[in-house]
Amino acid sequence: MNYLLHLLTMINIYAILALSLNLLVGYTGLLSLSHAAFYGIGAYISTLLMINLGFTFLPSLFLAIIGAILLSFMISIPSLRLKGDYFVLASLGFQIIVFTILYNWIDVTRGPYGIPGIPRPNIGGIKIESIASYSIFSGIIAVICVVLFYFIGDSPFGRVLKAIREDEISAAALGKNIPQFKIKVFAIAAGFAAVSGVLFAGYMQYIDPTSFTLMESVFILSIIIIGGTGNISGPLFGTILMIILPEILRFLRIPDTVAPNVRQIIYGILIIVIMRFQPQGLSGEYRFE
Numbered sequence: 001m002n003y004l005l006h007l008l009t010m011i012n013i014y015a016i017l018a019l020s021l022n023l024l025v026g027y028t029g030l031l032s033l034s035h036a037a038f039y040g041i042g043a044y045i046s047t048l049l050m051i052n053l054g055f056t057f058l059p060s061l062f063l064a065i066i067g068a069i070l071l072s073f074m075i076s077i078p079s080l081r082l083k084g085d086y087f088v089l090a091s092l093g094f095q096i097i098v099f100t101i102l103y104n105w106i107d108v109t110r111g112p113y114g115i116p117g118i119p120r121p122n123i124g125g126i127k128i129e130s131i132a133s134y135s136i137f138s139g140i141i142a143v144i145c146v147v148l149f150y151f152i153g154d155s156p157f158g159r160v161l162k163a164i165r166e167d168e169i170s171a172a173a174l175g176k177n178i179p180q181f182k183i184k185v186f187a188i189a190a191g192f193a194a195v196s197g198v199l200f201a202g203y204m205q206y207i208d209p210t211s212f213t214l215m216e217s218v219f220i221l222s223i224i225i226i227g228g229t230g231n232i233s234g235p236l237f238g239t240i241l242m243i244i245l246p247e248i249l250r251f252l253r254i255p256d257t258v259a260p261n262v263r264q265i266i267y268g269i270l271i272i273v274i275m276r277f278q279p280q281g282l283s284g285e286y287r288f289e
Contacts, residue, residue: 005135009203011243012138013196018223018235019149020192025221026229026284027158028185029165033217034075034091035193037098038068040212042194043201044102044109047118057121061198068194069187076186080179095214102209114208118201128202138199145192150232152188161185162230222267226274228284237283242267 017039024030045067046060055063079090102109109115121128121137128137152158160181163171172178201207219242227238246263274281 002131005131007243007247009131009135009138011239012135012142013199013203014220014223014243015142015236015239016145016192016196016199017220018227018239019145019232020189020196021220022224022229022235023149023152023161023185023189023192025224026231026234027153027161027165028182030182030186031088031221032091032189033088033214033221034095034098035189035220036212036214036216037095038072038190038193039197039200039216039220040098040102040207040209041068041071041190042197043207043212044115044197045194046198047115047201047207048108050119051115051117057119057123057198057202061195064194064198065191068190068197072187072190073183076183080182092214095217099209099213102212109209112208112210114206116206118205118207120205121202134203138203141195141199145195146232146236149192153232157181157184165230219267222271224281224284226270226281228281230280230285231283234281234284238281241282 017035021032021035024032024035042064045064046057049055049060049063050057075091075094079087082090103111105111106113120134123137128134160171160176163174163176164178164181168178197212200211223238223242224235225238227236227241228234245266
């Protein structure tokens with residue numbers, strides 16, 4: 001039972017990550033490879049505040065979101081003039097910078113040694129201690145985020161994002177401030193990614209930089225490519241599939257020494273097949289060109 005609850009908790013965490021990246025990729029047409037960086041920023045800010053300064057969960061969550069939003073300006077503002085492959089490279093550079101800082105700033109982040117003993121959330125005197133309670137807690141947070149994503153996508157703001165995705169020049173001709181919208185959507189996506197990071201740190205009670213690498217950004221991007229983008233159902237479907245798929249492979253009795261590599265090969269094959277025959281993903285509306 002604990003195993004199933006663990007999978008549910010990870011689905012909740014990655015659903016928020018996938019939906020937040022979907023705001024950039026599916027709604028705005030900005031292909032980003034830096035999402036794991038904001039995921040890690042949220043995890044580390046909340047962890048350091050709770051362990052070093054004695055903050056409780058909710059203030060740490062709030063400050064982690066604010067920190068991720070402020071750091072998002074480091075990539076969104078300088079990259080406003082970049083499009084296509086150049087924007088992808090800029091986001092890649094930011095991801096590498098953040099990972100390098102987390103890995104080498106040992107005095108603060110403990111680098112490769114990681115930070116153990118992260119306290120579980122304590123809300124109004126109620127401590128989220130067991131796996132069952134944490135899966136329910138993370139599920140509530142995920143549902144709240146899904147509702148917020150729905151209203152964002154269905155709002156005038158979301159419709160402008162789709163207009164930017166389809167034809168940026170036409171959107172600008174209609175009087176929309178394109179740079180301002182890009183900065184805002186990047187900040188919103190980074191803030192939600194930080195929420196996932198805080199949930200992940202509280203659940204695992206240990207973090208190190210290897211959880212927030214470039215490969216993690218690629219994995220999150222794979223979720224929305226396979227599941228689909230431009231709506232709510234695509235990223236959710238992709239999250240469930242990509243979290244459960246590795247567990248199904250366990251029944252194939254693949255040796256542990258090669259299982260990670262086999263998993264990456266399967267992910268790659270899935271992406272190739274879907275991009276060839278179903279460019280909008282399994283349940284998305286935006287077709288990758």
